[in-house]
Amino acid sequence: MTLLTCRIDAGIACVTLDNPPVNALSAAVRRALWDMAETLDADPAVRAVVLTCAGRTFIAGADVREFGQPPVEPHLPDVVARLEGAAKPWVAAIHGAALGGGLEVAMGCRFRVAAPTARVGLPEVTLGIVPGASGTVRTPRLVGMAAAVDLVTSGRHWPAAKALEAGLLDAVLDGDLTEAAMGFARRALEKDLPDPASARPLSPMPEEFWTEARKTAARAGHAAPLAALDCLRCASEAPFAEAMAKERETFLALRPTPEAQALRHVFFAERAAPRPAALKEVAPRALQRVGVIGGGTMGAGIAAACREAGLEVVLIERDDAALARGLAAVEAIFDGAMARGKLSQADRAARSDGLSGSTGYDRLAEADLVIEAVFEDAAVKRAVFAELGRHCRADAVLATNTSYLDPRGLTEGVPHPERMLGLHFFSPAHVMKLLEIVPLPDTAPEVLATGFALARALGKMPVQAGICEGFIGNRILKRTRAEAEQLVRRGVPLAQVDAAMRAYGFRMGPFEAQDLGGLDIAYLQREGARADGQDVPETLGDLLVRAGRKGQKTGGGWYDYAEGDRRPQVSPTVEALLAPHVAAADPLPPEAIAAALVGAMAAEGQALLAEGIAQAPADIDLVKIHGYGFPRWKGGPMFAAALEMPSI
Numbered sequence: 001m002t003l004l005t006c007r008i009d010a011g012i013a014c015v016t017l018d019n020p021p022v023n024a025l026s027a028a029v030r031r032a033l034w035d036m037a038e039t040l041d042a043d044p045a046v047r048a049v050v051l052t053c054a055g056r057t058f059i060a061g062a063d064v065r066e067f068g069q070p071p072v073e074p075h076l077p078d079v080v081a082r083l084e085g086a087a088k089p090w091v092a093a094i095h096g097a098a099l100g101g102g103l104e105v106a107m108g109c110r111f112r113v114a115a116p117t118a119r120v121g122l123p124e125v126t127l128g129i130v131p132g133a134s135g136t137v138r139t140p141r142l143v144g145m146a147a148a149v150d151l152v153t154s155g156r157h158w159p160a161a162k163a164l165e166a167g168l169l170d171a172v173l174d175g176d177l178t179e180a181a182m183g184f185a186r187r188a189l190e191k192d193l194p195d196p197a198s199a200r201p202l203s204p205m206p207e208e209f210w211t212e213a214r215k216t217a218a219r220a221g222h223a224a225p226l227a228a229l230d231c232l233r234c235a236s237e238a239p240f241a242e243a244m245a246k247e248r249e250t251f252l253a254l255r256p257t258p259e260a261q262a263l264r265h266v267f268f269a270e271r272a273a274p275r276p277a278a279l280k281e282v283a284p285r286a287l288q289r290v291g292v293i294g295g296g297t298m299g300a301g302i303a304a305a306c307r308e309a310g311l312e313v314v315l316i317e318r319d320d321a322a323l324a325r326g327l328a329a330v331e332a333i334f335d336g337a338m339a340r341g342k343l344s345q346a347d348r349a350a351r352s353d354g355l356s357g358s359t360g361y362d363r364l365a366e367a368d369l370v371i372e373a374v375f376e377d378a379a380v381k382r383a384v385f386a387e388l389g390r391h392c393r394a395d396a397v398l399a400t401n402t403s404y405l406d407p408r409g410l411t412e413g414v415p416h417p418e419r420m421l422g423l424h425f426f427s428p429a430h431v432m433k434l435l436e437i438v439p440l441p442d443t444a445p446e447v448l449a450t451g452f453a454l455a456r457a458l459g460k461m462p463v464q465a466g467i468c469e470g471f472i473g474n475r476i477l478k479r480t481r482a483e484a485e486q487l488v489r490r491g492v493p494l495a496q497v498d499a500a501m502r503a504y505g506f507r508m509g510p511f512e513a514q515d516l517g518g519l520d521i522a523y524l525q526r527e528g529a530r531a532d533g534q535d536v537p538e539t540l541g542d543l544l545v546r547a548g549r550k551g552q553k554t555g556g557g558w559y560d561y562a563e564g565d566r567r568p569q570v571s572p573t574v575e576a577l578l579a580p581h582v583a584a585a586d587p588l589p590p591e592a593i594a595a596a597l598v599g600a601m602a603a604e605g606q607a608l609l610a611e612g613i614a615q616a617p618a619d620i621d622l623v624k625i626h627g628y629g630f631p632r633w634k635g636g637p638m639f640a641a642a643l644e645m646p647s648i
């Protein structure tokens with residue numbers, strides 16, 4: 001396939017790169033760009049060059065799949081320099097996104113123009129690396145150091161309008177981008193050319209600027225943002241060539257690190273999970289109207305998430321008072337979004353317009369999808385599904401948000417079993433990215449595909465899970481908590497367990513997280529199982545709940561909390577309560593604690609794979625990262641365990 005094509009129109013060459021799916025800068029593309037610059041420099045008919053891309057986007061960056069291999073010439077920094085040094089000025093015409101190396105190529109061009117919907121960014125830090133082809137050196141010369149620090153160390157994308165204002169773009173052009181860019185090139189030739197990016201001046205910044213920037217960059221928890229900051233500082237204090245050498249050296253040093261490997265693993269996992277191969281040819285059912293049953297913690301969040309995606313929502317509650325509470329909870333979520341500047345007044349009003357409620361099921365006659373989120377009680381849920389069977393269209397997808405119950409038992413006898421699905425959201429449902437999608441034995445492929453389509457519409461990360469108690473995430477959570485209690489029993493202070501997991505990268509340790517969520521939910525579930533005659537061993541958490549310590553909401557759980565203060569304090573009461581059950585203090589190094597807990601997660605993950613509950617190790621990693629705060633730069637428990645123990 002020809003990667004680059006070129007046509008010449010009245011002195012302007014229009015070069016089009018076509019390297020599906022995202023025009024990544026493979027070695028062949030780099031070579032083709034280099035050769036094209038040589039050819040066009042030598043062509044007297046050409047006065048300027050417009051670089052456009054075919055397909056959905058401008059260049060999305062270096063080809064991440066090549067990162068495991070030795071670098072091949074021509075290297076990208078040289079290609080960017082070659083374009084900048086071309087005898088004819090190049091104009092990058094950006095549609096879709098110019099990211100990473102794609103933006104670096106654009107910065108090598110003398111001009112950058114874009115469609116109004118385009119985005120630009122340097123997302124390298126999100127892959128555990130720094131820009132490797134002058135992103136830290138040319139960007140500050142174009143937009144100033146403060147803006148460059150924001151762009152490079154956050155990895156965020158800028159919309160075209162912001163990039164134009166910052167000086168990263170020269171124009172945002174309406175209409176046919178290629179034609180508009182060729183017109184831009186013609187007009188540009190009538191004036192003096194601006195200095196290339198590398199020749200623009202850059203002033204040093206005061207020490208306080210760097211101190212503040214370091215604080216912000218350190219919050220990411222991994223090395224790349226700080227390393228990128230070092231490169232940016234070098235760019236402002238050293239000559240261009242020296243800064244380029246420092247950037248390249250940092251890029252090459254970071255590329256093979258475990259963090260960068262982990263982030264690449266997550267990058268590809270996140271792109272594979274939402275599109276299972278088995279559903280490739282399956283069209284999902286159309287979704288416009290959604291019913292949500294139960295307006296409690298989960299129902300309210302699910303309703304808000306659906307409204308955010310533009311779906312009409314009818315909330316069903318058991319009585320008027322509960323309905324009023326449920327609707328108010330959804331409205332409060334909209335208000336919160338507006339207060340944080342995420343919603344305009346008009347959009348806020350539109351969110352309410354598409355939300356209604358009822359205490360009867362008649363309103364669900366036209367629903368395309370109904371999500372049940374009532375109490376975690378099998379009898380209550382069964383009664384709800386019986387009503388849904390009577391009131392909903394035969395092709396409406398009926399889903400349960402149950403955490404632990406077997407969806408087969410909840411929907412038994414309801415006509416058209418092919419439309420049943422488990423959709424397990426995470427709390428708060430309008431915030432958390434993870435959505436476990438649980439097919440039942442009779443679920444039709446297009447119903448399963450509809451679950452994935454819903455996830456895409458809601459901006460969630462879908463992971464398919466089989467049926468077992470707790471599905472993927474909560475089952476691993478249970479095992480991890482048991483392991484954490486085991487460490488405490490053998491004498492590791494619980495505050496050390498939490499501190500070790502924070503040091504590993506979690507926002508909270510396992511005991512702090514239980515105090516936040518409440519110990520009573522898992523306790524009640526264990527008690528229920530015991531009442532059913534199951535042999536559920538006594539846990540340390542049981543002792544606490546029986547002593548009235550349910551977590552922050554009761555002023556104490558594993559820790560004590562002062563009134564209005566969420567900071568955990570080691571509790572002498574808990575120490576006394578647990579004393580008969582724990583061995584003499586026997587601290588462990590933080591790495592050993594983290595290895596024990598991550599090892600437990602991976603071991604449970606292995607069991608889930610063996611049982612066919614999880615379909616791939618990467619799915620388990622996504623569940624932990626998007627539902628349970630596992631640090632992204634560690635790649636998830638399966639990835640982390642495989643690095644430590646390649647046999648896993």
Ligand code: 3HC
Nearest residue numbers: 021024060061062063064065099100101123131132133271
């Ligand atoms: N390299 C290799 N493959 C890539 C890629 C890349 N940089 N970017 C995307 N892909 C692949 C995806 O894996 C996916 O493959 P699949 O179809 O086989 O699953 C396919 O392209 C489509 O990707 P998306 O599903 O993400 O497509 P979207 O249309 O939703 O999004 C995009 C397009 C916004 C460009 C998005 O793909 C994206 O953000 N890509 C990553 C950009 C990036 O991180 N670039 C920096 C790379 S590092 C770099 O450039 C270093 C340099 O400084 C030297």
Ligand code: NAI
Nearest residue numbers: 294295296297298317318322373374375376402403425427
């Ligand atoms: P909740 O107690 O906050 O809300 C349940 C709501 O259902 C209440 O508002 C109640 O009035 C309503 N309800 C009860 N019976 C009803 C009926 N027959 N018809 C209509 N409405 C009825 O419970 P929560 O936490 O929202 O949980 C709901 C479901 O979501 C449960 O199955 C739970 O296991 C699951 N879940 C909970 C998570 C959490 O973190 N809270 C996370 C993921 C799933």
